[in-house]
Amino acid sequence: MMILRHSPASPFVRKVKIAAEVLGLADRIEVQDADTVAPEAAFLAQNALGKIPTLVLEDGTTLFDSRVIVEYLDHLAGGGRVLPKEPTARFAALRLQALSDGILDAALLIVYEGRYREPPMRLQSWLDRQHDKIGRALAVLEASPPDQTDVPDIGQITLACALGYLDLRLAGAWRKDYPRLVAWLDRFAARVPAFARTKPA
Amino acid sequence: MMILRHSPASPFVRKVKIAAEVLGLADRIEVQDADTVAPEAAFLAQNALGKIPTLVLEDGTTLFDSRVIVEYLDHLAGGGRVLPKEPTARFAALRLQALSDGILDAALLIVYEGRYREPPMRLQSWLDRQHDKIGRALAVLEASPPDQTDVPDIGQITLACALGYLDLRLAGAWRKDYPRLVAWLDRFAARVPAFARTKPA
Numbered sequence: 527m528m529i530l531r532h533s534p535a536s537p538f539v540r541k542v543k544i545a546a547e548v549l550g551l552a553d554r555i556e557v558q559d560a561d562t563v564a565p566e567a568a569f570l571a572q573n574a575l576g577k578i579p580t581l582v583l584e585d586g587t588t589l590f591d592s593r594v595i596v597e598y599l600d601h602l603a604g605g606g607r608v609l610p611k612e613p614t615a616r617f618a619a620l621r622l623q624a625l626s627d628g629i630l631d632a633a634l635l636i637v638y639e640g641r642y643r644e645p646p647m648r649l650q651s652w653l654d655r656q657h658d659k660i661g662r663a664l665a666v667l668e669a670s671p672p673d674q675t676d677v678p679d680i681g682q683i684t685l686a687c688a689l690g691y692l693d694l695r696l697a698g699a700w701r702k703d704y705p706r707l708v709a710w711l712d713r714f715a716a717r718v719p720a721f722a723r724t725k726p727a
Numbered sequence: 728m729m730i731l732r733h734s735p736a737s738p739f740v741r742k743v744k745i746a747a748e749v750l751g752l753a754d755r756i757e758v759q760d761a762d763t764v765a766p767e768a769a770f771l772a773q774n775a776l777g778k779i780p781t782l783v784l785e786d787g788t789t790l791f792d793s794r795v796i797v798e799y800l801d802h803l804a805g806g807g808r809v810l811p812k813e814p815t816a817r818f819a820a821l822r823l824q825a826l827s828d829g830i831l832d833a834a835l836l837i838v839y840e841g842r843y844r845e846p847p848m849r850l851q852s853w854l855d856r857q858h859d860k861i862g863r864a865l866a867v868l869e870a871s872p873p874d875q876t877d878v879p880d881i882g883q884i885t886l887a888c889a890l891g892y893l894d895l896r897l898a899g900a901w902r903k904d905y906p907r908l909v910a911w912l913d914r915f916a917a918r919v920p921a922f923a924r925t926k927p928a
Contacts, residue, residue, distance in 0.1 A: 574863040575829040593794065594821045601814060613802060620795045628776040642853055652843055662775040
């Protein structure tokens with residue numbers, strides 16, 4: 527068994543879990559909690575950065591971050607499944623993953639502002655900066671929602687995880703402004719059962 | 728010509744510039760400044776996240792972030808050059824890139840704490856958290872510095888950029904504690920002329 531160090535609410539972990547299920551590899555992966563706020567020594571030995579997801583292979587080798595793990599799982603599944611081999615499709619998927627990871631990075635910084643700082647130390651202009659990034663990225667995606675392929679690629683999976691994280695942590699405030707993305711996410715959820723199964727409680 | 732939106736001190740841009748030079752593609756790329764603090768509309772149209780590096784292809788398509796751009800350049804150069812095709816080497820390079828990107832992400836958060844917040848709003852425990860990540864990652868690398876291949880892979884290139892950025896922004900304080908990494912970087916600089924050529928002023 528491979529071991530996935532995780533936390534139930536992490537959107538980057540969710541990418542890996544959805545990819546694993548789409549690739550038919552979920553039953554080869556055991557999930558184990560990891561505390562990233564106060565990481566224990568065994569976890570830091572697996573990933574010095576103290577970040578999740580971290581995948582521990584059967585030989586003890588560890589892999590991170592989510593992009594690397596997903597590429598590894600795709601490779602294990604034969605290659606070219608969630609990460610297309612054909613260059614145009616591949617770079618479109620990688621670009622959409624990067625845009626969606628960027629939404630997530632900004633959303634995480636908003637969450638961390640609350641998690642790590644008392645109210646007087648929270649900086650509104652910093653929060654605004656992150657909200658602006660998210661808003662601009664969503665506007666671009668709303669103007670032209672990505673195609674959904676039979677097997678979802680890592681770009682589509684990451685966008686779904688990003689929108690799901692905005693629902694979880696930012697009260698779904700995005701929904702009123704981006705109706706085509708709401709429809710896009712509904713369609714993704716209907717096509718990819720792993721999305722509902724990996725929804726944080 | 729492709730256009731690379733850049734800023735001279737960005738370590739993620741430096742990854743792309745070194746890779747481009749190693750791959751023999753530097754003369755097909757024109758660099759153009761981009762202001763990420765107050766991004767102009769034309770830049771945001773290229774990358775809604777307002778981040779560098781962003782690569783604009785000849786047909787107007789844009790690619791980001793640094794990992795995606797480097798993979799694209801490697802593809803343009805025939806593939807398997809800075810991003811090995813053989814799985815063991817490939818995942819080792821991707822893992823080292825992720826670890827080194829993690830050092831950079833932490834270092835950037837330290838820099839941003841000074842750039843975006845007045846002194847009373849800077850949080851020492853947050854800075855400590857980022858310094859701890861950097862220190863743990865460097866300790867792992869010091870214990871076992873990565874091999875250097877004839878053509879440097881993207882893991883080695885990213886580690887060099889990370890160490891160079893710690894020199895630039897954190898006064899090279901890492902050097903006293905990690906002598907094997909100092910030697911590693913000297914060796915890299917001697918083998919890869921693009922490293923010196925891309926050094927920020």
